[in-house]
Amino acid sequence: MNITELQQIDAAHHLHPFTNQADINRKGTRVISHAEGAYIFEANGHKLLDGMSGLWCCNLGYTQPRINQAIAAQLEELPYYNTFFQCTHPRAAELAKAISDRAPEHLNRVFFTNSGSEANDSVIRLIHRYWDGKGHPQRKAIIARQNAYHGSTIGGASLGGMGFMHEQFETLGNIHHIAQPYWYGANTELSPEEFGLYTARELEKKIQELGEDKVAAFIAEPIQGAGGVIIPPDSYWPEIQRICDRYGILLVVDEVIFGFGRTGHWFASQFYNISPDFIIFAKGVTNGFQPLGGVMVSDRVSDVLLSHSNDLAHGFTYSGHPVACAAALTTLEILSEGYIDKVRTELTQAMEDYWLALADHPLVGEARCKGLVGALELVKDKSSRERFAGNGRAGTVCRDSSLQSGLVMRATGDTMIIAPPFILDRSHVKDLTERAWQALDLAQAQLR
Numbered sequence: 001m002n003i004t005e006l007q008q009i010d011a012a013h014h015l016h017p018f019t020n021q022a023d024i025n026r027k028g029t030r031v032i033s034h035a036e037g038a039y040i041f042e043a044n045g046h047k048l049l050d051g052m053s054g055l056w057c058c059n060l061g062y063t064q065p066r067i068n069q070a071i072a073a074q075l076e077e078l079p080y081y082n083t084f085f086q087c088t089h090p091r092a093a094e095l096a097k098a099i100s101d102r103a104p105e106h107l108n109r110v111f112f113t114n115s116g117s118e119a120n121d122s123v124i125r126l127i128h129r130y131w132d133g134k135g136h137p138q139r140k141a142i143i144a145r146q147n148a149y150h151g152s153t154i155g156g157a158s159l160g161g162m163g164f165m166h167e168q169f170e171t172l173g174n175i176h177h178i179a180q181p182y183w184y185g186a187n188t189e190l191s192p193e194e195f196g197l198y199t200a201r202e203l204e205k206k207i208q209e210l211g212e213d214k215v216a217a218f219i220a221e222p223i224q225g226a227g228g229v230i231i232p233p234d235s236y237w238p239e240i241q242r243i244c245d246r247y248g249i250l251l252v253v254d255e256v257i258f259g260f261g262r263t264g265h266w267f268a269s270q271f272y273n274i275s276p277d278f279i280i281f282a283k284g285v286t287n288g289f290q291p292l293g294g295v296m297v298s299d300r301v302s303d304v305l306l307s308h309s310n311d312l313a314h315g316f317t318y319s320g321h322p323v324a325c326a327a328a329l330t331t332l333e334i335l336s337e338g339y340i341d342k343v344r345t346e347l348t349q350a351m352e353d354y355w356l357a358l359a360d361h362p363l364v365g366e367a368r369c370k371g372l373v374g375a376l377e378l379v380k381d382k383s384s385r386e387r388f389a390g391n392g393r394a395g396t397v398c399r400d401s402s403l404q405s406g407l408v409m410r411a412t413g414d415t416m417i418i419a420p421p422f423i424l425d426r427s428h429v430k431d432l433t434e435r436a437w438q439a440l441d442l443a444q445a446q447l448r
Helices: 003-013 021-027 065-077 090-102 116-133 154-159 192-210 236-247 299-307 322-360 393-404 426-447
Strands: 032-036 039-042 047-050 107-113 141-145 175-178 215-220 250-254 278-281 293-298 364-370 373-378 410-412 415-418
Touching (some): 065 322, 090 107, 090 322, 107 116, 116 215, 116 278, 116 293, 116 299, 175 192, 192 215, 192 236, 215 236, 293 299, 322 373, 373 393, 373 426, 393 410, 415 426
Parallel strands (some): 141 175
Antiparallel strands (some): 032 039, 039 047, 373 415, 410 415
16 A cells, blocks of 8 residues: 555544544654664655654564564463463563563562553552551552653553643542652752752651551652653652652552663662662563563562452453563663663763753753663753643754754753663764754744
8 A cells, every 4th residue: 555545544543642633634644664773664765763662662673583583482382371370481481570670679570461550550559459458458558759650541641640631531439649840841040959849748747648558659650751761869769769668658669661771770779779669661672663561569568468368359360471472581681781781871871961962052941861761851941841832832843953964852841851762872872963953943944
């Protein structure tokens, strides 16, 4: 089929996620035909450097024959079996151990799901079961952050703090939100370190407001991803850990984006020296080649879960799917071959050398990065941080300009974000930032 025919079929039959369907049908869907390494290709032949690793997941790029071979071999050996009813299979058991071996040492059990959204739904159930087992069934309140993203199921979207999502359904009533550690967006007179402490202590205020005997857990991304790559000040996470420890509430770290190497450590919890009770993972665990997610469970929580005399009434048909687990095992093997060290050293330095220099562009109020993620704040006036009119129009213009420049950048409001694959080298990062500068120039011409 030609591009027009594919667009017509897509418009007639395909409902897209997070998309204005009428708008995309009017414009015509962008058809991605194939990919190679760190590049994707549109059906019209346009080549794009993928600065978002797919959807934060293809961390090893699109060309990994060993993962393909592992998937094919598993389809021949055992294409499917479930992990219900006292059954397992080799790949699920092996993967649970492989993930535990790479995680903080107190996290030694894994509950498998198919996505990060399902994993966040599952953690709500596991939190409640923990407190039931502890004899505190009244501890049901979960505290999360504004502008956080924890998936798009009812539970995941309720945990998330994005208002435009909450307008479209009725959220769960036991979830409460506090401010995010977004120093630049707050435009405050506090220093970053003072602001980090201030926003962290919002958690303590909310616990006291709800009643500490009612609060079950706090959930947060180590760095907010879809919210705009919000990197917390260095003072933030130590204070959050102190508060969770003081009040005895469970700490859930959503590492769907940052697990498996994006900060230069296997998990961002290790990077920030956090001691979570649960780690949520997905995306990069299979390099995006198969759907797989899960919840890592700490020993203190596992001990309580194992003490229950009745079954855990929760699970999914494809929990621990053998083909997905085979893809994940090979992905972890490849990541172990120097890629995470490369992110921590070469690529982190390249981002600091090249990406942060984009702050000199007239359109950029702040450039920030951590490990292999980055963000640009688009502003009309640098000194006042005044935004452009139009509620995200600048970001939309810059996103479209970046595609013209051969680069996939994502717009979150008027914040541009990237999360490129680990297979890049310094020259690729330099090329990426040069394309980003070109996109900024094109966007500036349209906006001004």
